[in-house]
Amino acid sequence: MNHSIHCVGIDLGHKNAIVAVNTNGIIKVCADSSSTKIFPTLISYGEERRFFGDQAQLNQPDNISFTIANLRKLIGLQYNSPDRERIEPDFRFSLCKLENELTGIWCRNFPKPNAFSPEQCIASFLKHLINIAKKEENDPEVNKLYLSVDPDCSNIQRIGLLNAAKIAGIDCELVTSTVAAGAAYIHSHTDKIEQDPYQSKTIYVVDIGDSSLKVSILKLFQNSIEVIAHQQKNEISGRKITELLTEYLLNKISQKYFINLRNDLRNKSSSMHQFLKSVENAKKILSANTSVQFEYQYGDKYISFPINREDFEDIIEEYAEYCASFVNELIETSDDFPTFIELIGGTSRIPLFRKKIEEIGIKVVSNINVDECVAIGCAMKPSLQIADILYRPIEIESENIIVFDALEFIPTITKSFNKIVNFSCKVKVESNGSDYKVYVDSNGVFRVNYDINYVKVTIPNDFSENQIKEFRKIEKSLKKRDKNVIESDHLKIMLESKIYEAEGIFRDMINELMKNKKFMNEEQLSKEKELKKKELLKIFEFHKLDQIANENRK
Structure with a gap:
């Protein structure tokens, strides 16, 4: 019997993505085959196929120049602009100028070099995430996508995301991330919302994410949300905290081991990628523990030393205070006093940020899952009336x-x-x-x-219907290429397994014949050999799989 998912909600962050499905009003967060619910927002363009999410992350050290991250930052970005020059050093992949003067991604490890628009790359990643949702629900049809955006997401960026969804072939609506968090609160705590349709609960959602600090004032009703205000600061983010900790560790390594890692950082080397992973890991552990042993292998040099939370908090205290001040400023200028502050986003796990916001004097809570709430709220969008507002005039x-x-x-x-x-x-x-x-x-x-x-x-980055069709055609070709290589690799694994099995049987056959040879006459020995030969031939018929694998690869 055919069935369908009512909708899919995707929280598409700069660093990670989360997917939730809404099937007949039942919402759940999707996991892949390895039970992962948080998918790195990465695409790795290999010589033979593409990798997405976790697989792209695993492939990244060996393919660092063709692993694409932070795609949303590139939408509508003029190539000849200070903004592009400012952010390009942070990228380990190559940027290029597209025909429309905007910024694209340059991939040289194809049979011939290709330039991709950010929208094309996002479209392929959205299709990957939607396939995860479909597998979660036994491969149904997906009727609609609700995609998260920041409050200050520009007109050009919004158009780019909607065009990406068109290329992916799915109807899409955009949902402000902090509003989606409010929807997730209604979903999880219906009993705490006023039953009177004219009565509401006012809350502040503070999202300290990887790319920015976002604050929204929301009025929550049983079946609706009214937005009072949005504010956003890109200077406060998890990324900034990582940069501060990175600088601290680079100085400490230089003093303790007389090693200057800054050249590696500028050269975007593979070893620096591993270093930054170690920094991220240390940041996460310090959010839960009072100390961490920082460890990093640099060539033949093993670097190891402890980091205390006190030292970490000294580094970031100015930004934690700035965050609290920003939230307090919005409270003081608003006529709507909050019942509580709902704190979400990965950086909200750092105790110092919560402590500084609590000093404002308003109850700070985390009643909803700080990672999954935006995706859940997006998936809940069809059942709510949302009165959102313009962020800028x-x-x-x-x-x-x-x-x-x-x-x-x-x-x-x-x-x-x-x-x-x-x-x-x-x-x-x-x-x-x-x-x-x-x-x-x-x-x-x-x-x-x-x-x-x-x-x-x-409109700088709007696509015509013909362009959308052309991008879909390219995506279809790349998807077929991916599928052929995946099937080919699968067949090769099967073939290798059968060859290994055949070799074992052949060894056992010879050993058995040699063992029994002295008890057999010539006729018996000949019959036994013929029987074993037939068994072996059946197994070696799997060699035909090799031909199929090669044909698929072509």
């Missing part, structure tokens, strides 16, 4: 005229224009007097309704 550039103000609910009302306008959301509309209408839809995307015969709309 949309203006007419050069005239400083506000079209849609920050804090306006989305979707907004429509407004009419009939002239050439450069909007601050990087959309240009050219009209010779013909009317067109603009609005912001429920995904937070600026839209234009117009007659293509009289009005021209330019």
Whole structure:
């Protein structure tokens, strides 16, 4: 009997992704075949196939120049821009200029070099995650995807994510990550929400994630969420904490072992990748324990020394105080006092951050799973009415005229224009007097309704239907290539197993014949040999698998 998942919710972070499925109102977080629920947001382009998530992470040390991370940062990024120059040193893979002047990913380890847009790469990763969801539910159809975005996600980035979903071939809506966390609270604690439909519980969601600090004021009702405010600071993040700890450890290694690892860091070497993994591991352990033994093998030199939590907290105290100050500032300027502060995000596990926020004087809790709540909330979206707001105003550039103000609910009302306008959301509309209408839809995307015969709309990274079809065709070809190599490798493993089995039988046969030879006459010995030969031939028929494997690889 055919069945379907009502929807899939994906928390697509810069570092990790989590998938939740909603089947007839029952929501659960998906795990892969190795019971992993947190999937690294990585794609590794090998010479023969692609690897995703955990497999990409395992493949990364040997294929560091072609393992792609932080894809969302590249969406809509102008190649000739200070932003690209600023972030490129952090990447171990090559960037390139695409035909539309935006930034792409350059992969040289194909039969011929290829340039991919970030949207193409994200599309392939989304398909990988959706396949995990489908396997979790015995391979049903997936009707819809709800994808998390940061509150300050730009118009161009939102368009890019929706285009990635189009390439992946799935209908998609965007959900603000902190709002999704509020939805997860309703899902887990329905009994704590006011039963009166006109009564609400006001909470602050503070998300200290890998890439930024996000704070949202939410009013929670039984079946709806109203957003009061969003604030975001990209200067405070788990990544920044890692950078501070890395600098501390580099200095300590230089003083203790007289080794300068900074050249390796600049050269993006494979050994530096292992060093950064050790730094991340130390950070995680210090969040739960008072000390950790930092260990790292550098060539023939074994580096080992203890790190105390006190030293770690000295390094990050300024940022923990800045985080608390940012949250407190929003509380002081808001008319809505929170019942409590819900603390989520991986960095929220560092005790000092919780301690500093608690000093504000408002109850701080973690009532929901700090890792899974956003994916769960995304999957819950169809059953809730969400009144989200614009994060930043949309203006007419050069005239400083506000079209849609920050804090306006989305979707907004429509407004009419009939002239050439450069909007601050990087959309240009050219009209010779013909009317067109603009609005912001429920995904937070600026839209234009117009007659293509009289009005021209330019969006830097929007794709035409023909481009979407072409990208789907490329993805289909790459998927087939992946599948052929996977099947070929599987057949080779089977073949090697059967050859090993045959060799064992052959050895046993010879030993048995030699043992019994003196008790057999010539006729008996000949019959026995013929029988064993037939058994062996049956096993060696598996050599045909080798031909199939080679054909698939071609």
